[in-house]
Amino acid sequence: MGSADSTLADLERRAAARAAARAGGQDRLSGHIVCDGLVRIFRTEGVEVVALQGLDLVVDRGELLAVVGASGSGKSTMLNILSGLDEPTAGMARVAGYELLGMSARKRLEYRRRIVGFVWQQTARNLLPYLTARENVELPMRLAGSRKRDRAMELLDMVGVTGRADARPDQMSGGEQQRCAVAVALANDPEVLFADEPTGELDEATADEVFGALRTVNAELGVTVVVVTHDMNVAGHVRRAVAIRDGKTASEVRRSARIGADGTEQHVTEEYAVLDRAGRLQLPAAFVEALSLRDRVRLNLEPDHVEVRPGSSDRSVEDQA
Ligand SMILES: Nc1ncnc2c1ncn2[C@@H]1O[C@H](COP(=O)(O)OP(=O)(O)OP(=O)(O)O)[C@@H](O)[C@H]1O
Numbered sequence: 001m002g003s004a005d006s007t008l009a010d011l012e013r014r015a016a017a018r019a020a021a022r023a024g025g026q027d028r029l030s031g032h033i034v035c036d037g038l039v040r041i042f043r044t045e046g047v048e049v050v051a052l053q054g055l056d057l058v059v060d061r062g063e064l065l066a067v068v069g070a071s072g073s074g075k076s077t078m079l080n081i082l083s084g085l086d087e088p089t090a091g092m093a094r095v096a097g098y099e100l101l102g103m104s105a106r107k108r109l110e111y112r113r114r115i116v117g118f119v120w121q122q123t124a125r126n127l128l129p130y131l132t133a134r135e136n137v138e139l140p141m142r143l144a145g146s147r148k149r150d151r152a153m154e155l156l157d158m159v160g161v162t163g164r165a166d167a168r169p170d171q172m173s174g175g176e177q178q179r180c181a182v183a184v185a186l187a188n189d190p191e192v193l194f195a196d197e198p199t200g201e202l203d204e205a206t207a208d209e210v211f212g213a214l215r216t217v218n219a220e221l222g223v224t225v226v227v228v229t230h231d232m233n234v235a236g237h238v239r240r241a242v243a244i245r246d247g248k249t250a251s252e253v254r255r256s257a258r259i260g261a262d263g264t265e266q267h268v269t270e271e272y273a274v275l276d277r278a279g280r281l282q283l284p285a286a287f288v289e290a291l292s293l294r295d296r297v298r299l300n301l302e303p304d305h306v307e308v309r310p311g312s313s314d315r316s317v318e319d320q321a
């Protein structure tokens with residue numbers, strides 16, 4: 001009996017360790033930004049849209065993460081929840097220790113004022129038209145009662161628009177306006193910066209400058225940055241990009257640099273499918289199409305990998321019957 005008990009305890013311990021390892025280790029839920037099984041359902045006139053279907057995401061403090069995905073995949077829904085503008089239907093979303101589900105109105109206000117900065121796609125939504133660049137950056141500081149001398153100019157310098165400090169938005173280019181918007185979003189020294197398609201209305205060269213500004217503030221201020229983009233060019237410049245498909249994180253691309261045998265720096269790109277805590281993963285659409293996979297597949301465990309094969313079709317099941 002005693003030995004049976006200890007065997008059971010042993011099994012449970014091993015199962016727990018395996019579950020933790022499968023989920024990415026015990027500290028998986030200790031990131032600066034953590035979404036776990038995040039769900040957002042919109043109900044309009046009796047129709048339900050499940051915009052997020054159990055989304056998992058962990059972002060470390062100080063990381064610069066790109067999020068890519070087709071239109072309607074849930075990118076903005078996720079950013080709106082993370083920035084405290086919208087509330088999830090279920091699941092966990094935690095940023096800088098703030099639990100975003102069920103947060104009181106007062107706490108939400110504090111969260112939005114102190115913890116997050118936001119840059120919108122529409123340049124006109126980020127800046128007040130009748131204020132200069134410098135006044136736009138000073139405004140959030142004044143509202144928070146914490147105006148620090150020179151801070152506005154330091155931020156404008158960091159994003160590379162010092163020369164336009166006295167210009168109004170309509171006197172600046174689209175790229176200058178968005179870089180100025182980055183400075184505005186950082187005025188009150190937030191811990192995280194969210195940007196939803198900040199380069200969506202810009203040409204490629206200008207988009208690169210805006211992205212350069214995001215990289216600079218990430219490196220200089222250590223602010224955690226999550227940027228949603230359609231631009232694969234931009235996504236190709238970050239260490240980690242995650243792809244959202246149908247309201248879930250589906251895959252992830254990691255880039256790292258290593259010194260090759262000939263002494264030169266080589267960039268290594270690795271693509272991963274995301275495995276959730278229940279062991280689910282999403283096959284890339286191209287793989288599904290290439291083998292005409294449908295309804296069910298066969299899985300075989302090999303010593304160091306898992307094989308996925310087309311399952312028998314319904315017809316052949318009927319034939320056998
Ligand atoms: N307020 C809302 N009411 C109803 N449905 C919504 C609402 N907001 C988003 N949706 C739906 O949720 C899904 C995800 O939308 P979301 O805006 O997050 O996509 P997205 O990835 O940001 O797309 P895009 O690249 O076009 O900006 C879509 O089907 C959308 O129609």
Ligand SMILES: [Mg+2]
Nearest residue numbers: 075076077196
């Ligand atoms: Mg969007």
